[in-house]
Amino acid sequence: xxxxxxxxxxxxxxxxxxxxxxxxxxxxxxxxxxxxxxxxxxxxxxxxxxxxxxxxxxxxxxxxxxxxxxxxxxxxxxxxxxxxxxxxxxxxxxxxxxxxxxxxxxxxxxxxxxxxxxxxxxxxxxxxxxxxxxxxxxxxxxxxxxxxxxxxxxxxxxxxxxxxxxxxxxxxxxxxxxxxxxxxxxxxxxxxxxxxxxxxxxxxxxxxxxxxxxxxxxxxxxxxxxxxxxxxxxxxxxxxxxxxxxxxxxxxxxxxxxxxxxxxxxxxxxxxxxxxxxxxxxxxxxxxxxxxxxxxxxxxxxxxxxxxxxxxxxxxxxxxxxxxxxxxxxxxxxxxxxxxxxxxxxxxxxxxxxxxxxxxxxxxxxxxxxxxxxxxxxxxxxxxxxxxxxxxxxxxxxxxxxxxxxxxxxxxxxxxxxxxxxxxxxxxxxxxxxxxxxxxxxxxxxxxxxxxxxx
Amino acid sequence: xxxxxxxxxxxxxxxxxxxxxxxxxxxxxxxxxxxxxxxxxxxxxxxxxxxxxxxxxxxxxxxxxxxxxxxxxxxxxxxxxxxxxxxxxxxxxxxxxxxxxxxxxxxxxxxxxxxxxxxxxxxxxxxxxxxxxxxxxxxxxxxxxxxxxxxxxxxxxxxxxxxxxxxxxxxxxxxxxxxxxxxxxxxxxxxxxxxxxxxxxxxxxxxxxxxxxxxxxxxxxxxxxxxxxxxxxxxxxxxxxxxxxxxxxxxxxxxxxxxxxxxxxxxxxxxxxxxxxxxxxxxxxxxxxxxxxxxxxxxxxxxxxxxxxxxxxxxxxxxxxxxxxxxxxxxxxxxxxxxxxxxxxxxxxxxxxxxxxxxxxxxxxxxxxxxxxxxxxxxxxxxxxxxxxxxxxxxxxxxxxxxxxxxxxxxxxxxxxxxxxxxxxxxxxxxxxxxxxxxxxxxxxxxxxxxxxxx
Numbered sequence: 001x002x003x004x005x006x007x008x009x010x011x012x013x014x015x016x017x018x019x020x021x022x023x024x025x026x027x028x029x030x031x032x033x034x035x036x037x038x039x040x041x042x043x044x045x046x047x048x049x050x051x052x053x054x055x056x057x058x059x060x061x062x063x064x065x066x067x068x069x070x071x072x073x074x075x076x077x078x079x080x081x082x083x084x085x086x087x088x089x090x091x092x093x094x095x096x097x098x099x100x101x102x103x104x105x106x107x108x109x110x111x112x113x114x115x116x117x118x119x120x121x122x123x124x125x126x127x128x129x130x131x132x133x134x135x136x137x138x139x140x141x142x143x144x145x146x147x148x149x150x151x152x153x154x155x156x157x158x159x160x161x162x163x164x165x166x167x168x169x170x171x172x173x174x175x176x177x178x179x180x181x182x183x184x185x186x187x188x189x190x191x192x193x194x195x196x197x198x199x200x201x202x203x204x205x206x207x208x209x210x211x212x213x214x215x216x217x218x219x220x221x222x223x224x225x226x227x228x229x230x231x232x233x234x235x236x237x238x239x240x241x242x243x244x245x246x247x248x249x250x251x252x253x254x255x256x257x258x259x260x261x262x263x264x265x266x267x268x269x270x271x272x273x274x275x276x277x278x279x280x281x282x283x284x285x286x287x288x289x290x291x292x293x294x295x296x297x298x299x300x301x302x303x304x305x306x307x308x309x310x311x312x313x314x315x316x317x318x319x320x321x322x323x324x325x326x327x328x329x330x331x332x333x334x335x336x337x338x339x340x341x342x343x344x345x346x347x348x349x350x351x352x353x354x355x356x357x358x359x360x361x362x363x364x365x366x367x368x369x370x371x372x373x374x375x376x377x378x379x380x381x382x383x384x385x386x387x388x389x390x391x392x393x394x395x396x397x398x399x400x401x402x403x404x405x406x407x408x409x410x411x412x413x414x415x416x417x418x419x420x421x422x423x424x425x426x427x428x429x430x431x432x433x434x435x436x437x438x439x440x441x442x443x444x445x446x447x448x449x450x451x452x453x454x455x
Numbered sequence: 456x457x458x459x460x461x462x463x464x465x466x467x468x469x470x471x472x473x474x475x476x477x478x479x480x481x482x483x484x485x486x487x488x489x490x491x492x493x494x495x496x497x498x499x500x501x502x503x504x505x506x507x508x509x510x511x512x513x514x515x516x517x518x519x520x521x522x523x524x525x526x527x528x529x530x531x532x533x534x535x536x537x538x539x540x541x542x543x544x545x546x547x548x549x550x551x552x553x554x555x556x557x558x559x560x561x562x563x564x565x566x567x568x569x570x571x572x573x574x575x576x577x578x579x580x581x582x583x584x585x586x587x588x589x590x591x592x593x594x595x596x597x598x599x600x601x602x603x604x605x606x607x608x609x610x611x612x613x614x615x616x617x618x619x620x621x622x623x624x625x626x627x628x629x630x631x632x633x634x635x636x637x638x639x640x641x642x643x644x645x646x647x648x649x650x651x652x653x654x655x656x657x658x659x660x661x662x663x664x665x666x667x668x669x670x671x672x673x674x675x676x677x678x679x680x681x682x683x684x685x686x687x688x689x690x691x692x693x694x695x696x697x698x699x700x701x702x703x704x705x706x707x708x709x710x711x712x713x714x715x716x717x718x719x720x721x722x723x724x725x726x727x728x729x730x731x732x733x734x735x736x737x738x739x740x741x742x743x744x745x746x747x748x749x750x751x752x753x754x755x756x757x758x759x760x761x762x763x764x765x766x767x768x769x770x771x772x773x774x775x776x777x778x779x780x781x782x783x784x785x786x787x788x789x790x791x792x793x794x795x796x797x798x799x800x801x802x803x804x805x806x807x808x809x810x811x812x813x814x815x816x817x818x819x820x821x822x823x824x825x826x827x828x829x830x831x832x833x834x835x836x837x838x839x840x841x842x843x844x845x846x847x848x849x850x851x852x853x854x855x856x857x858x859x860x861x862x863x864x865x866x867x868x869x870x871x872x873x874x875x876x877x878x879x880x881x882x883x884x885x886x887x888x889x890x891x892x893x894x895x896x897x898x899x900x901x902x903x904x905x906x907x908x909x910x
Contacts, residue, residue, distance in 0.1 A: 099797060099799070101693060101798070101799045102797040102798055103692075103693075104797065143638060144638040144642070150635075150636060154613065157612075157636075157642065157645070158609065158613050167889070171885075171888075172885065173889060174883075174886060175883075175886050177863070177882070178796075178797050178862040179795040179827075179828055179829075179862070179864045179867065180605075180795070180797075180798075180828055180829075181601055181605060181610050181612075181864075181868065182795060182864035182866065182867060183600075183793075183868050183870040183871070184864045184865055184866050184883065185649070185871060185879050185882075185883055185886075185890050185908060186646060186894075186908075187612065187646060187648060188886055188890065190642050190645030191642060191646050193642060193645075194640070195641060210695075211695035213695065214695070234556075238558075238666065240666035240668065240669070278737075279740060281736070281740055282733075282736075282737045285737065338638075340634040340635070340636060342557040342559065342633050342634060342635075343556070343557055343635075344556045344557050372634075373634055374635075374636065407632065407634070408632070408633070408634045409632050409634045409636075409639045410639055411638045412634065412636050412638065414638060415638045416638070416639065416640060420639075424639055424640050427632070427639050427640075428639065428640055430626075430627065430628040430629050431643055432640070433626075434643060434897070435641045435643065437896050437897070438641060438893065440896075441896040442889070
């Protein structure tokens, strides 16, 4: 490391800049499939202004920077850069203000969604985006995350009102504002959502909130075949039932979940999980519509509840998916695909994935945010076994091609990171150049998370 | 006009490039407050590829271009440029495909929202963004339009899935896709929404659609004071009533509407107009909630109907607002403000506007998309009277400052155009430079609608 560079960082941050191996190792990767890469050091700024100073120094010395949130990204977005530093945003963890009557709040980047919802829960409002992991809000913005409730509440793109951002030059800008809508100049907020740390560092976020619904009802239904389950989801959406979540687990995933959590009253078969937010009357009407549609597709054992404990029990198989898969094999990595297609093509796309998996004799449970046409095949593999990885990557390549043929996107919610750069080129051959020009304009020295999204 | 430039356009377009005065005059302004500016000529391309060729020629000769849709913009976005040409997109008026079961469609830029909804109406789906005017979909994208149904269905930002765009260099790019969500690279679609023709020409749009609701119920309620009406709207939103539209007319506007349409059963008082989309049971529950909240704020004569004809009658005052105001004075222009604030500050902001208007002895009806915190004061004035305009502009300046003090935006849905460039600087002092850099990167010769949004 350049001595002058280190001196400047030390002067600015004191012991909040560390080059110890254990610290660097803690910030070397996320929940992804990549080998860890230790950065030269890790900075722990306390404020937007400090981040501005750090970026000025890095830009001056042309040292690459990886912004690090909660480390839950799946595609390599926070893998370290050998010749660079990582900036942990963990000290930016304050909820700045909550305007509950306006349904908005402002948070620092490392506030996590569970932290925020715990803070909000007595105020009658909540933040609805739930990607599963307890991600940081800043990270969720950077990845354009969504998850189980997007079918009702939209994605980060619909729920972020504005930012404070530090540009690679150290310049601090504010975008958007507090109003529910605006046509005031270019949508810079939207440009930074999904930019995966390559354009600047998001330090504050103005978020939309929602009223906690008067009534929540959860339900589940088993199906004889995957097609029946997917078709039910499709019909429920087409019928306009105002559903808050509609999740699919395939038979493999159900088996894993049932074993992991001892769910003796569930059956190993494709299963839909429902949730409704509204008035009790409205929810009951909705659940009746869902039941009718599901049973029309040979759904069976339809169960529902409005009781908090019962609801959690019904959804336990879905909630524990990540842990149930992780527990299958020690030290294994999880390769998660992220296809998202128009809903009429969803059954064909999932069928294709299941067949490919069977042909390869892989164990690959599937979960789907089926209301949005998005599903994940989660393939476990041993990182030491390079042949296994090749087979999985080959499967992923095929699924990506099929997804694009079906009018879909290579990533519904996990982003591109290091893992899908080739796929981005397949999906956006005509507009990748423009993305690169924007990157070059905003970050002329290419210090912000270089090598992520594209080279 | 440079002879070589004209020759090249003539060779490309034949008589679809016109420099006749009457044609140039037809494309010299929109529904705005500006004096017409006749361009050098008007091009009428038939295809994306022709637009690409035109932009190559213009870029080569550094001739400015104004893209022209339906001409309904309010802030001067399509005012001609003396040394430039206008490109009318009116021949790009085809609905390319409708995927009703996926709730999406693809249209050319000049398809208007009424044309689209007429086409869709037998297919059980509709496009919900309703800015009032029969704007072109491309223009609505360029302005980031919204209107009465945004409270339920979002704005153009939530309803556009992707674009075909011709960049100033003539390069044709495709952005986004058909899937309901994506995290695949930078959100270029979002960047072009609201770019007001300054970054390129949108030629095709992939749109989200919605199921036509099983039941629609409309209602209206009078109030003793504006505050009571606004507070009712606020409480209805805060209560989470799933409302599709909630519109305010102040007493001045009610008087104008009643006179214009002979609505003897309505009263001159602040009035809320409601609309609900859903199941009949759900809608009736919602209307009962609205009635209770409204009457709790001294609302009176609450009426509602589920019958199509009755519903139109109830809403007639709201539907005819634009024409009723226009009819007040021949040859007058309408100056429409476009403040949008957090909903708890809405009453204060409207009260401020009403008081300022009274102090100036102006006739200025107010309509509000109050569920979103957005309202318009529509001030009529004689364009010959420069003193009047100064007074109005002074009022507008004050309202803008108040709006920003209240955490709002200077434009909820009309955009910046020529009219609000100073206001944009007040709202976004830290990020205007970045907007300008993006513009310079994408349009280095500054040929795309120069002088709009910023100089």
